[in-house]
Amino acid sequence: xxxxxxxxxxxxxxxxxxxxxxxxxxxxxxxxxxxxxxxxxxxxxxxxxxxxxxxxxxxxxxxxxxxxxxxxxxxxxxxxxxxxxxxxxxxxxxxxxxxxxxxxxxxxxxxxxxxxxxxxxxxxxxxxxxxxxxxxxxxxxxxxxxxxxxxxxxxxxxxxxxxxxxxxxxxxxxxxxxxxxxxxxxxxxxxx
Amino acid sequence: xxxxxxxxxxxxxxxxxxxxxxxxxxxxxxxxxxxxxxxxxxxxxxxxxxxxxxxxxxxxxxxxxxxxxxxxxxxxxxxxxxxxxxxxxxxxxxxxxxxxxxxxxxxxxxxxxxxxxxxxxxxxxxxxxxxxxxxxxxxxxxxxxxxxxxxxxxxxxxxxxxxxxxxxxxxxxxxxxxxxxxxxxxxxxxxx
DNA sequence: GCGGTATGTTTACGATGCTCACATGAGCGT
DNA sequence: ACGCTCATGTGAGCATCGTAAACATACCGC
Numbered sequence: 001x002x003x004x005x006x007x008x009x010x011x012x013x014x015x016x017x018x019x020x021x022x023x024x025x026x027x028x029x030x031x032x033x034x035x036x037x038x039x040x041x042x043x044x045x046x047x048x049x050x051x052x053x054x055x056x057x058x059x060x061x062x063x064x065x066x067x068x069x070x071x072x073x074x075x076x077x078x079x080x081x082x083x084x085x086x087x088x089x090x091x092x093x094x095x096x097x098x099x100x101x102x103x104x105x106x107x108x109x110x111x112x113x114x115x116x117x118x119x120x121x122x123x124x125x126x127x128x129x130x131x132x133x134x135x136x137x138x139x140x141x142x143x144x145x146x147x148x149x150x151x152x153x154x155x156x157x158x159x160x161x162x163x164x165x166x167x168x169x170x171x172x173x174x175x176x177x178x179x180x181x182x183x184x185x186x187x188x189x190x191x192x
Numbered sequence: 193x194x195x196x197x198x199x200x201x202x203x204x205x206x207x208x209x210x211x212x213x214x215x216x217x218x219x220x221x222x223x224x225x226x227x228x229x230x231x232x233x234x235x236x237x238x239x240x241x242x243x244x245x246x247x248x249x250x251x252x253x254x255x256x257x258x259x260x261x262x263x264x265x266x267x268x269x270x271x272x273x274x275x276x277x278x279x280x281x282x283x284x285x286x287x288x289x290x291x292x293x294x295x296x297x298x299x300x301x302x303x304x305x306x307x308x309x310x311x312x313x314x315x316x317x318x319x320x321x322x323x324x325x326x327x328x329x330x331x332x333x334x335x336x337x338x339x340x341x342x343x344x345x346x347x348x349x350x351x352x353x354x355x356x357x358x359x360x361x362x363x364x365x366x367x368x369x370x371x372x373x374x375x376x377x378x379x380x381x382x383x384x
Numbered sequence: 385g386c387g388g389t390a391t392g393t394t395t396a397c398g399a400t401g402c403t404c405a406c407a408t409g410a411g412c413g414t
Numbered sequence: 415a416c417g418c419t420c421a422t423g424t425g426a427g428c429a430t431c432g433t434a435a436a437c438a439t440a441c442c443g444c
Contacts, residue, residue: 009392009393009438009439009440010390010439010440010441034432034433036431043393044394045393045431046393046394047391047393049432050390050391050392054433055433084383085383109352111357112356113357124358128358142380142381146370146376146377147377149350149359149370149373150375150378152349152353153345153346153350154342154349154378155345155349156345156349156352157345157346157347157349157351157352158341158349160301160352161345164303165305166301167341178338178341181335181337181338182338182341182342184335185338185339185341185342186339186342186343186378187378187381187382189276189330189334190379190382191276191379191380202408202409202423203422203423206422225399225400226400226402227401236423236425237401237424238401238423238425239423239424241401242421242423
């Protein structure tokens with residue numbers, strides 16, 4: 001099974017092949033088309049429609065996978081943040097994911113959530129919860145919802161600003177430093 | 193002059209007509225195509241190419257206009273922020289612009305800056321400077337660059353998260369409140 | 385074995401961005 | 415007033431895309 005070729009007709013594992021091909025294309029260059037995925041899998045241009053209602057459905061599956069990957073990046077080898085510095089590192093991981101896989105990141109976040117895809121909704125909720133838990137753990141005294149939104153937005157905004165070239169830096173390390181600095185700076189600022 | 197029709201051939205002001213048609217479409221629904229713009233202007237499908245090298249060029253012009261509009265929203269009837277609360281209001285204005293004209297906002301920020309368009313580059317720089325000036329005015333003691341990035345990213349991130357349905361609220365007012373609350377919360381949080 | 389169904393194929397439609405060769409006519413110098 | 419030229423608009427055409435409908439195949443349970 002898996003991605004092996006079989007007899008000619010009946011690919012054997014088209015759905016998975018399409019997803020991995022799409023994922024690879026997203027990570028290499030930019031745009032993928034259903035037809036290109038079909039070509040890649042050695043299958044007719046409309047075959048993908050046997051597995052995905054339309055392009056959006058395929059993208060939702062990709063998004064769900066991406067969200068799971070993101071969660072791994074944000075948790076694996078890392079305790080739940082206990083200090084402001086830990087939060088900064090979490091933000092760095094978030095932004096680095098976005099910059100390492102920008103096209104995927106856009107698929108994950110760049111459109112309304114399409115409540116039809118259960119796996120996607122769930123994966124998104126897990127990310128949300130993870131970030132919220134981190135923020136409230138470090139700052140239990142502050143309005144939890146507002147702070148969680150702020151932390152997420154800060155990381156998310158930095159990710160987009162760097163992805164879209166609105167902010168620039170020479171290296172990934174430098175971007176990481178800037179993210180840390182931004183977090184530190186806004187936490188150092190005091191409202192009167 | 194302006195958008196009046198003339199003889200049939202030689203529209204008279206095609207470039208401007210295309211831009212306003214594109215702007216209107218962006219604000220009404222979603223996608224616009226060059227061909228649709230041409231139709232709208234009552235002109236052949238390839239006429240737009242006399243005025244814009246390609247789709248990106250047209251989008252850059254739209255982006256520049258959008259950035260100028262944003263700057264107006266952020267400055268008109270508003271002093272340069274002098275307090276944390278003022279900063280919150282600035283962020284609210286930023287997010288409200290994004291939610292009022294989301295498709296335009298994506299055109300403005302959703303791709304690398306294309307240094308080819310001088311007017312766009314300049315408009316973008318003005319926004320950047322404006323935000324930076326606001327942040328450093330209110331918090332002169334903190335690392336200016338880092339803080340400016342943080343403030344921008346916070347507003348930008350909230351804009352995207354609400355645009356893309358990752359955060360939700362019932363009304364524009366509620367979103368405004370949440371943005372204010374997020375700003376207040378993160379400024380209230382203290383690093384250790 | 386047999387048949388139903390999941391999976392692929394073919395063909396087709398309408399749309400898009402863009403190129404290139406051609407048509408028009410507005411504005412200029414004479 | 416005349417004629418040129420060049421900016422502007424036209425037309426036909428290409429490659430691509432997403433998607434639908436009708437048809438073909440062969441896997442799997444009986």
